[in-house]
Amino acid sequence: MSAVSADYIARIEGTCGAESDIIVVLKFDKKDQALEKLLKNATLKNQIADMIYNFTYKEHVFRFYASGRIIFKGIKDKQTLNKLIDSLLL
């Protein structure tokens, strides 16, 4: 992950459960800027209750939560995740 992307992120959490979702916790003061980047770089499919933003980027699906969390689905490895985050937040 690049230093620019890392500047947006507080922590990355794996989850338990068969889905293997990955949750990226954004720094609180950077979450709005991060959302702007996502809106610019990815495709917004729909929005739920101003709380959830459903995005697609290439073959990837992810959700941004207004609380400053992004949940990525079906990411197999850390390298893919880092590359994806760089593409979305640069």
Place this chain on the structure above:
Amino acid sequence: MVDFYENNNANVHRGVHALSLEATEMYEKSREQVAQFINAKDVSEIIFTRGTTEAMNFVAYSWGLNNLQKDDEILVSLMEHHSNIVPWEIISKIRGFKINYVNTNPNGTLNIKDFENKLTSKTKLVCLNHISNVTGVVNDIKYLSKIVHDYGAIIIVDGAQSVPHMKVDVQDLDADFLAFSGHKMLGPTGIGVLYGKKVLLQQMEPFHGGGEMIKDVTFNFKNQQCITSWNELPWKFEAGTPNICGAIGLAAAIKYLNHINMSNIFAHEQTLTKYAINNLKNLNKITLYGPTDSNRCGIISFNITGFSSHDVALFCDSYGIAIRSGYHCAQPLHQILDLQSTARASFYFYNTVQEIRRFIEILQEL
């Protein structure tokens, strides 16, 4: 706890100075309160641990390593938390005994027929939770412990979800061991309890070695060896400096729970659970797990079509509502119920019907 650290902070059972004596008095008084809370016959049957997980490991290593062997069997339910499965799997690999797993019914309740079928004269131990941390199912420990004892086996009960929510009487249940955690009952983290019948604890070897748990460590100059003998119960099992303040905090929590009254707590949570289930089941995309009758407590696991449990938890978090998601450290139960993971709401006596109504309104937005 603040008062202890400000005014009485010292190690217990060590010094003859005033602070140490005060700390010891407070620590041992806490043990008495725990014993009364679960109606233990003797205060020496209460061992302080770091929590339920350590208590389970305690029994596995201290009792299991010394009492289970190749041709023995133990019975573990598939609705257990990992802390009541993994220690037995580890010890089984060392001692070579067999673990038989008891199935659940499709609604998550214990399959009693399977339980009775798998209980044999070879069974030495049964490991069972009082309340499932996934489905909220309440197991009839009193009934089951009678069957277990009829076969000459003993029963260890995971009380992590029951002791905070209902009146638990270890003598009435006739549990041989019972474990629970302080942090699930308004107490601090890092403190828990193992209750064990005195006759069993007396026969057991120490789990940890070190200071305080010994009576003598005598060096034999001729053999160049140390001969050790153990302290009395319960100190034989509390090596090193214990979590003194944690025990005092747990006792304060118990005092508060007693003030509210465990019967009132149980009744209030039953009301909340009934209200939640009756209203949640009307939501379009929701699937609830566990029985819908009254034989459950305030733990409700569910899924919402089109969202992973983590999505649901993150969505609720956006509104300041904290729920769990994932396996809840009970992966085998999720496997037999064919679930990827579940979202889980759990209630305590401080929750209100209004809060549950708000929770349901929020879920409706998904």
